[in-house]
Amino acid sequence: MSKLERLLSQYAAYHLDRKNVLTHFVGIPLIVFSIMCLTARAGLMISGFELTLALLLIIASVIYYLSLDKIFGLIMLLVxxxxxxxxxxxAKMSLMSWLIWSVGIFVVGWIIQFIGHYYEKKKPAFMDDVIGLAIGPLFVLAEFVFLLGFRKELEQRMLTEARRQRAEMDAKALHTAHP
Structure with missing residues (x-):
């Protein structure tokens, strides 16, 4: 199993309910965009080029995604x-407008995420493994690609492993609740 499959499977184990996955199609892009907005204001000019914290985060993310999968990495670069x-x-708006928009989008994104996890009846993946914060956007992209009919073999391997992991999580939770 590739690192990509392992990470997507771990994330998918917390996201098997279709309603939850659908909320992630809205919530995660909003959260990622809000983080871009919040970090795009911090930066410095280097030889007439504005290097922002957002741009550094984008570069680091794209390098990470490319290391996992060239196709997904290139699509994320385009996005x-x-x-x-x-x-x-x-980020170039007035301080108050920038904060209202950025924080507002962030809060709305998380509300949508938590609504999805209400349906799933599972906590978000990042609560058990912080790498889930980086894998979430990649998971949404992968799910979109799967919906379009591409990379179906990857989807099947991911779902098979995610269901196995979910069964282990559920068994462990049941054992913990009833010692």
Missing amino acids: FAVTYPLALMI
């Missing part, structure tokens, strides 16, 4: 390339 200029526009 970030399209959304980063929008984040910069929000």
